[in-house]
Amino acid sequence: MVEAARTTLTSSGEAGSPAGLSVERLNDAYRWMVLARVIDERCLTLQRQGRIGFYAPLSGQEAAQVGAAFALQADDWVFPAYRELGVALVRGASLRSVIDQLIGNAEDLVRGTQMPNHFAFRAQNYVSVSSPIGTQITHAVGAAMAMQRRGAGRATIAFFGDGATSSNDFHAGLNFAGVFRTPTIFFCQNNQWAISLPRAQQTRSPTLAQKSEAYGFPGIVVDGNDVDAVCRAVLEARTRAVAGEGPTLIEAQVYRLGPHSTSDDPHRYRSDEAVAAARARDPLQLLKQRLVDAGALDDATDQKVWGAARSAMSAALEEAEKVAPVEPSSLFDNVFESLTPRLEEERSESAAVGPGAGAGR
């Protein structure tokens, strides 16, 4: 099994691998990917306009995310990082709820507690995102251990980046998963950068996938720009997981086309040429071409796809911006299930000061 770590799955597939996505599903995938791209483009603008406070784009990672999400079942649990908006959408998180979170308004499911991109969608089994890198990896393993007790036929999937392979939780999580043979898929989107640090300086491991060998289970490298290949790799891993054959590490090789986040200026550390080269393999373009070649898409339809995504975005945004801001008193909610006496007092104290007192300087 360890040998699999050296195998690169290509879109032509392998003997025994599940069949590829139908043209219909590929068409679906394309729509999700376009929607994700549209959200990215729009949000970068919204942030510049001060309408949202921060944004971390996923451009370049759409195929990896949509492909992975396509391979999952509703009962599987997703443990995402901050960049997995594409996965959330495919799993059914509404555009409105996404934008509510980006704004942090009164209808935001996380109640304005978190920065943009730090979603939680309980109904979609999309677990709450935190900023510290890698911490969700051990959670995915623990939840998978719980599934071993009472969640037959389910799996967990942890999403993380190339940088996260250096985290404590990567090591602990993969080791526990190996020892307890948990139904876990470790899905690493190697987008070649951890902010300004290139992949080559993150670790000397020839591939990230092969790190699984240190924990006694297989690792797979997959072309993350190929939605079909990604989907098949995750399907395979999921099949192994629910069959009790243990975890798999998948390295989806992609490229972060945009800045790390709206706080980042990538010109400081990488050349335009490198990005242009990566753009030549833009997953949206690759999939579009494939659909065009299959006669399933033409330019006019493509325009409509983009147009529909843009309208959906605008409509949701308009609604979300009408929602009231969060109530000041909600600051004290959800620290615990119920308020402690001290928190009650602080809530009163805070109400007495009044929101009118305004911010610090």
Next chain:
Amino acid sequence: MVEAARTTLTSSGEAGSPAGLSVERLNDAYRWMVLARVIDERCLTLQRQGRIGFYAPLSGQEAAQVGAAFALQADDWVFPAYRELGVALVRGASLRSVIDQLIGNAEDLVRGTQMPNHFAFRAQNYVSVSSPIGTQITHAVGAAMAMQRRGAGRATIAFFGDGATSSNDFHAGLNFAGVFRTPTIFFCQNNQWAISLPRAQQTRSPTLAQKSEAYGFPGIVVDGNDVDAVCRAVLEARTRAVAGEGPTLIEAQVYRLGPHSTSDDPHRYRSDEAVAAARARDPLQLLKQRLVDAGALDDATDQKVWGAARSAMSAALEEAEKVAPVEPSSLFDNVFESLTPRLEEERSESAAVGPGAGAGR
């Protein structure tokens, strides 16, 4: 290089590996190993008698420790765990200073601050031991990075156990070492147990040595009961290190013949038969046989070697037990280079209470 991870060095050596130890050196090694074993036996008794508070024996790991220590230079830096007494002895730590530490008397080099076995011998470049598992591994890497700046021809070596391969610092340390190609030797004594947890439950990695591949450098499995093989493996790793070829992970396979420590009762979790089987490959017996076969040792001489070790131990113990206890006021030393006003106050407060006030219940 990664392929080396699968290689088991045997005592017959490999093409290109340094020559084996001379009979003279093997004789030396035997004496150190006997001394270590004598200290172990004596200290288990001393602990039962309440003359020392705790002890962690190294029986079964003498060849691994003495073999590794033989391969090092005085200027190399050792980052030990709590079980590496054999290494300290070979590097020149005196028996007296060892026993002073076990007692925690006024001449203890660590001033009675630490539990037994938590040595520090600055003159021997044997860095201070702490209890948390694995933390010394990143220190060894940092010191090696410092050597890259101004310590040409030197290397660092981190000692740790099989359990420590699960620690955060193992992951961080090996990854940094790979990225920065540090002159570091990672020396794992896989004694098959982390207290009660057997090696197989620590990780599913087929060998511990191969974990190095995840960090892009070679790993080697060596028979840790063979002092010669260990020495050669470490020599090789050291040669690579000082030549700028980067780190090596060595897994010395041994067996912890005694309890984890004087607080442990191994009968709760392992069978006497398993231990008996391991005793059949007691490194002292193996080396003795080799020396006898080479005509370099006979029973009479062997008796003398043991006798000398026992006398040395008794003499040192007698001296050490005469030393005064540590001064109560020294409690406040070495928190910082000099006392802060608050610590000065606390020292006075403590002196005013007086040692006569006695302990809490």
Next chain:
Amino acid sequence: MTELTLVQAVNRGLQEAMRQDPDVLLLGEDIGVNGGVFRATEGLQKEFGAERVIDTPLSETGIVGSAIGMALYGLKPIAEIQFQDFIYPAFDQIVSELAKFRYRSGGQYPCHVVVRAPYGGGIKGGLYHSQSTEAYFCHTAGLKVVIPSTPADAKGLLLTAVHDPDPVMFFEPKRIYRSVSGEVPDGDHRVPFGEARVAREGTDLSIFAYGAMVPTALEAAEALARDQISAEVVDLRSLVPLDERAVVASVEKTGRAVIVHEAARFCGFGAELAALLAERAFYSLKAPVQRVTGYDTPFPYALENVYLPNAARIELAARASLRAG
């Protein structure tokens, strides 16, 4: 009722919780076949199997991280950290994740984990087997922090912790694991959080303590009583939520406070108690607040008896308080 030592009471509490609810499970190092290095989990793997009493690899990061994952999915894991001194590799998981899951998900993902760890000195454990690190966790919003000082409370607070919907740090005074014993109710027994216990009533001054310092405080109170000084000893039991009312009420009665803990003084839990008194019992206080604590040094080995608060030091502080004001 059964007469038990404190560690036996912990063991019975775990057993009771596991019998009550199949979703309760334990994970930690050496807790299975070995029964825990202090024997707190003795016999439990035998009764409940290796799938509910899980020996983990040597990684506190993994223990707490995976316990969180289990809790998110709906189980009720109890994670053991072998010594509180080894909790730091799990600190990120505890502070960044466990404490904040409910909050940051707007209540969607509560995270019901109990983290147990033996703490404190007095066992000749030196720097790394003696620490009292409760203040770190008390300062971390989102965690409850509980420390029993009697066998009955050990079982009763533990069962409350297991049924509490929030994360609970449950710290056990290992120094009195075996030296203290007492009657413990059989079966389900719960001691609520947020209620201090007056371990000894008194009128001249209040001594606040928790965990292993409670018997020491009582010993001091005994000694003071010989001189007709009536010391009240308040066992806080739950540090978060803190029974602030009981703390203030005691000082309103006595006018004097001596605060005792093993941890270093600076920014220790005693600072919060003293602050509380300076804010809320200001007009009742007749004398400066006294803290009797570990010194601001790492925990020593040879000199642990110099470092640790003892009855004599508490007595001295009490007398200083009585002389003042």
Next chain:
Amino acid sequence: MTELTLVQAVNRGLQEAMRQDPDVLLLGEDIGVNGGVFRATEGLQKEFGAERVIDTPLSETGIVGSAIGMALYGLKPIAEIQFQDFIYPAFDQIVSELAKFRYRSGGQYPCHVVVRAPYGGGIKGGLYHSQSTEAYFCHTAGLKVVIPSTPADAKGLLLTAVHDPDPVMFFEPKRIYRSVSGEVPDGDHRVPFGEARVAREGTDLSIFAYGAMVPTALEAAEALARDQISAEVVDLRSLVPLDERAVVASVEKTGRAVIVHEAARFCGFGAELAALLAERAFYSLKAPVQRVTGYDTPFPYALENVYLPNAARIELAARASLRAG
């Protein structure tokens, strides 16, 4: 003298230290070619090379652990943690190792590392880009803890930290990285540890603050002055060692204390200050001590302005103090 922002002063402090001593080097995430996410290390890799300004893999454990190793060997590493919120993976290294190396080796292995981290709220950073975790480190014996509030102090305390033989946690108020500027001495400039700075003299009450809360406290003092209330503002600068004498002296003069910090109140640094006053300025205190702090919740996103102390809250507390007693 040069007019600099606070973050520029940090940058000049690092540059000066590296020019003074070839053993000084920096390591951290994104500090090299990217110049740090706040630009604190801008230009330094260009001047000193990638071997002295080291971009590390994404591991705070590795950053602090390897910095310790470098320091043991004799270098003077300055480790950057990108946000103080991400210091927890290094907590074990800081608390178990960095803080205890000198002690546990009987002085044989001092461990001279400076750990820099931007801290605090006010930048819309939410739970994980806003925390103020100084209390954890202040409670840890063996660490010095320093927080500047002006550009001159930022440079001066940083240079003192680099030359100090002990481990120093150097926390930078990122919220005022650019909003505050001032004259900074060129070249070698040192501000000693353990000396508070009276940022504004006053007679009616004392406001204690540090870091980003100092300008806020001054703003409140300004507002109070309009009502003829004379507030003294004490900028603590060094939390460990703390200038206890200055704290006590100020309250001996004014009789009233308002303590301000961003961190949660419970067991925060303010508790230690209040305790100190309850112990050592007891007879001078005319009114209950007031704490104006972050609430006992995780740091929020949308409501950070409700959470964070501001001039209005400080004013209210000051007036309450003046009304009392």
